Amino acid sequence: MASKKPGSKSGPAEASDDKVLTTGDLSLIADIGGTNARFAIVTADGKIIKARTLACADYRDPAHAAQSYLEGAGLPQPREACFAFACPTHEDRIRMTNNGWDFSRARTKEQLGLQRLEIINDFMALALSLPHLPASSLRQIGGVRQVGKLPVGVVGPGTGLGVSGLIPHKGGWLPLDSEGGHASLAVSGRRETSILLHLEHHYGRVSAERVLSGPGLQALYQSISLLDGKAPQELAPAEIVARATADDDEACREALEIFCALLGSFAGDFALTLGARGGIYIGGGIIPQLGEVFTASDFRKRFEDKGRLSSYVAAIPCYVITADYPALTGAAAYLQHS
Incomplete structure (x- = not known):
């Protein structure tokens, strides 16, 4: 089932140059489970860069964790994001099954200043990765x-x-x-x-x-x-x-x-x-x-x-x-x- 994937290898790859990234270049992605929240950036040319793992217990909600990630990476505010959560994601209010996060997708979009926020199940995201895995x-x-x-x-x-x-x-x-x-x-x-x-x-x-x-x-x-x-x-x-x-x-x-x-x-x-x-x-x-x-x-x-x-x-x-x-x-x- 292997084919070409966004990014370069079997996981997110750091960019090979030091070009200055602007808001229009960036999409924010995250894989958020009961214990850890993994964030990264997708560049305009499809590279996945600057992956970092944060402990969910250190943050009150996903917006707070995302803001900490962006500030720590020295990145500008992205315009769009896709967050994959380990829980049901079909309603506006989302309650994490295995940690205490309880939040609104509309409020999260507003807090992060996003034009577009997609929220999906974490294993739906894992399934979508399969055609791209070497x-x-x-x-x-x-x-x-x-x-x-x-x-x-x-x-x-x-x-x-x-x-x-x-x-x-x-x-x-x-x-x-x-x-x-x-x-x-x-x-x-x-x-x-x-x-x-x-x-x-x-x-x-x-x-x-x-x-x-x-x-x-x-x-x-x-x-x-x-x-x-x-x-x-x-x-x-x-x-x-x-x-x-x-x-x-x-x-x-x-x-x-x-x-x-x-x-x-x-x-x-x-x-x-x-x-x-x-x-x-x-x-x-x-x-x-x-x-x-x-x-x-x-x-x-x-x-x-x-x-x-x-x-x-x-x-x-x-x-x-x-x-x-x-x-x-x-x-x-x-x-x-x-």
């Missing part, structure tokens, strides 16, 4: 690389669980604006059922995002520890991954194994639902960091374990996205083509 920024796991335009899906655990896709449409692609990460979680076997019942006691309904996310990995580890009669430690997701890969903590190891397996089941279900014969792409902040640990996990086994439709799913390739800041590329593409 093959070198994709690591295939199973299946057969497809030729031609077929529906594709994208999923990714991070602070939450993002879901989107692309459908071939009139010679281009139609992105899906989805909140599929909040679909109910499906488990398999006694151990996973015991963990699900434990989580239901705590949360009530257990969505896929409750488990397939950074906080979800913590919840898995805590549930496994308690079910085994052990007191869980206060571990960050990165610490759980580190202990699991070092194989020096049984609960961490099992938590990561089940995490990868459940993600495989979820991604396989999504592939069936969408008819994503072009592939399932995996992004987010967790899986690309796992490397061969993820490849060797039960992800692909569970992805293909679909009973009478196993042969259908077995042909569908999965790709781990290793590009830096791909959603920024998608936000730039949305500004250009919407």
Whole structure:
């Protein structure tokens, strides 16, 4: 699915010259999740430059964060922007699912002095980046690389669980604006059922995002520890991954194994639902960091374990996205083509 992309490599590239940028040259783009807000500039010739990551907790709203970014980069006020948020974005009032930001898109446009402000879902932006990603920024796991335009899906655990896709449409692609990460979680076997019942006691309904996310990995580890009669430690997701890969903590190891397996089941279900014969792409902040640990996990086994439709799913390739800041590329593409 690789082709030419806005920007130069697998992520935003710094401009190669020191030309003075003016307001008319600039578009502001952002990928804003539950933890971090990544900003960059798109120049008039389509280059993505001056990427910077800010902590959402340091700012009261996206306008405040954007103003800090522009001032820190010494940039003039842009005329247009596209912000990709990890939450529903179809109304004027936007409430972030995994942080405290609650704001108005109209007010944000006014605060930033923009002539145009587009706000889209972050995984819709990630989906829009897929046609522009070079093959070198994709690591295939199973299946057969497809030729031609077929529906594709994208999923990714991070602070939450993002879901989107692309459908071939009139010679281009139609992105899906989805909140599929909040679909109910499906488990398999006694151990996973015991963990699900434990989580239901705590949360009530257990969505896929409750488990397939950074906080979800913590919840898995805590549930496994308690079910085994052990007191869980206060571990960050990165610490759980580190202990699991070092194989020096049984609960961490099992938590990561089940995490990868459940993600495989979820991604396989999504592939069936969408008819994503072009592939399932995996992004987010967790899986690309796992490397061969993820490849060797039960992800692909569970992805293909679909009973009478196993042969259908077995042909569908999965790709781990290793590009830096791909959603920024998608936000730039949305500004250009919407």
